[in-house]
Amino acid sequence: MSKKLDELFTRVLKSRIFKNRELLRPDYLPDELPHREKQILSLAKILAPALHGERPSNIFIYGLTGTGKTAVTRHVLKAIEKRREARGRIITTYANCRHDDTNYRILAKLCETINVKVPFTGLATAEVYKRYVEGVERKKRIIIIVLDEIDALVKKSGDDLLYKLTRINTQLKKSKVCIIGITNDLKFTEYLSARVISSLGEEELVFPPYRAPELEDILRMRARDAFKPGVIGQGVIELCAALAAREHGDARRALDLLRIAGEIAEREGNVKVEIRHVKEARREIERDRVVEVLKTMPLHSKIVLLAIYLQNKSGKRETTTGEIYDTYRELCERLQLDVLTQRRISDLINEMDTLGIIHAKVISRGRYGRTKAVKISISEKSLKEGLLKDEFISKIL
């Protein structure tokens, strides 16, 4: 056994495919961002006043996932920080609102970057905010706050925090705060109140999706340094680009495809990355994503999903809330668990809808009521793989 392991490690270390795999990771920031020159310049122009101590306008950045919003922002901030003028004058803060999706956690994160200590929980949000304002004022700097995937925060916790942050400068004398909001939801402003839109949207930048040829450029540039020479087979780059272009021009997806295709080829002991590896990579990505989401869902969501699945299996392609709830209740009784109310189940169904596990559409059937038509939008295989990990669920299946 240990000999086999040894061989495996050696093989991975002496990769015949990769020269530097890290270059393909989604959070790697390359020196050059092809086809985003315009956005880089615009953003730099807006932020430049910070260098001589003026507050830059707040900025709203729109664009679908993988269109380079985060990369461009980090790129520009990095360039600003490098300038001599920035020293002792500018502090930049980055927070991802999908990762930290409550007002409290965002504030805690902001506090962290200006060395203000706050506990994980327990304090009132208003208290944390107060400490943050005090901390900022003490710093006497221009603070640039990047709130990535800001839509996630607003949808969950409302725009209160945003409002406060846009007004924060009225409480400050020695420091100034500038906010960059990044969102991949183009209709995001619907969730915002007018007061926030006007102050946050002083400037707006739109990132269009990458087209397939542009994705090819990006991939080729990264592949040149990430892979050993000559290992990329005919048409591999083009396929990755085409698949990602179909997914609204998502560069992250394109890079993931290429990296995982490379990993699959390597696992096979192949010396070339071929088209079939890319196809397999696509399947793997989708499966992993879904299984990961399923595994981390709360127990009752899993049971609801199972209920939908069982309804599905007994012939119907679509189910309604009422039918799901009945089945759900039976399952709970069999497992001797407390039954949640229908109101709560309705929320759980909505949550799974936004996660993309199921598809729920409100339909009206006249005097037979108004309900939701629910169907599962993931493969049976990944559903089982994700659910069977749960000890309760596996009792039933």
Place this chain on the structure above:
DNA sequence: CGTCCACAGGAATGACGGGCGG
């Protein structure tokens, strides 16, 4: 054209686990 189904989804409230200040 009004009715009325079967829910959707908002608001208020309670239970619970956890940190804070004294």
Place this chain on the structure above:
DNA sequence: CCGCCCGTCATTCCTGTGGACG
């Protein structure tokens, strides 16, 4: 250590509603 307050999850109660049926 205690009483207090907080955020989160869940319940209860509620009003709203698209359109087939009569």
